Amino acid sequence: MSEASLLKTQVVTLRVPNELKSRLEQQAKSQGVSLNNLANYLxxxxxxxxxxxSGIEQRLRGRNLNDLKQKIAFLLNKVPHNPDLPEWDRL
Known part of the structure; x- marks a missing residue:
């Protein structure tokens, strides 16, 4: 995608509930950005x-779930055991 095409914009009108708009405005204000910038980011x-x-689902389509689980278990078993890991970082 060229830089020129990235700079082009279009106006889109979205209908959102009043509460959602208020929440978005509050977040934009607290982040110090415009409502437009926050909406684009989100x-x-x-x-x-x-x-x-969608890409992951497409790649997994038609795959055998048990084969995938075995491959994941094989990879996880290669990870060295480290008893010094904090509790929150353990599987």
């Missing part, structure tokens, strides 16, 4: 997560 991060999950 939409971008959520869309990226959805795209990532």
């Amino acid at each position: 939409l971008t991060t959520q869309l990226s997560q959805l795209e990532t999950l």
Whole structure:
């Protein structure tokens, strides 16, 4: 994607409940950013997560779940045991 195409914007009107708009405005104010910047950030991060999950689901489609579990167990068994890990970091 070219830099010029990244700079182009479009106006989109979204209908959101009043409470959601108030919450967004409060967060934008507390973050020191505009409502527009916060909305763009939140939409971008959520869309990226959805795209990532979709990609993972697509790659896993048709795979055998038991085979995947065995591969994960094999990899986890290669991780050295470290008794000095804090409790919150243990599996």
